[in-house]
Amino acid sequence: MSNYKKILVAVDLSDESQIVAKKAQAIADGGSAQLDVIHVIEPLSFAYGVDIPMDFSGLQEEIQTQATQQLTRFAEQNGISATHQHVVLGRPEVEIHAMxxxxxxxxxxxxxxxxxxxxxxxxxxxxxxxxxxxxxVLAVRVGD
Known part of the structure; x- marks a missing residue:
């Protein structure tokens, strides 16, 4: 039986995210814990540098829209309600801690x-x- 009451699952929405979600769900089910899921989108300016004289806002909005749709599908497959789904923009570790x-x-x-x-x-x-x-923090081994 788990003593955890609120569990935050951080996912990158890859195929491996299901492994992470299933592990979190098993812990949540063991103690009737609330499950929240977060996906963090890194701003394009982080990847390409802030000195590039280009407007990434349209592309960034499209990425956010796609991520929100993917997270919604992911959460529905894992029984996580809309009020417990979070798509945020920033550095993953910072935003995960904040959430x-x-x-x-x-x-x-x-x-x-x-x-x-x-x-x-x-x-x-x-x-x-x-x-x-x-x-x-539980780090679930995935991939290689």
Missing amino acids: AEQIGADLIVVGSHGRYGLALLMGSTANGVLHGATCD
Whole structure:
């Protein structure tokens, strides 16, 4: 039986997200916990730099629309209501921490590819979530 009451599941909407969601659902079912899901979209300016003199707003809006639709389908498949679905713009680890605080999560569940060495140092979202969280974090191994 789980002592967790509010669980935040962070997903990238890849096929592997189902593995993460199923693990979180098993924990939630064990203790009747509330399940929220978050997907974070990184602004295009993060990827391409802020000095590029291009307007990404139309493309960014389309990405947000597509992500919202995908998250809605994902959440419906996993029994997560619309009021517990969150699509936000920003740096994943920062936004996941902020949402966990906002909803009062006592567990964050995130996928991890089990990277090590240089790949881990160069930016694992799971690692970033783990090291800044104020609640428990479960990193579910996915992929390779």
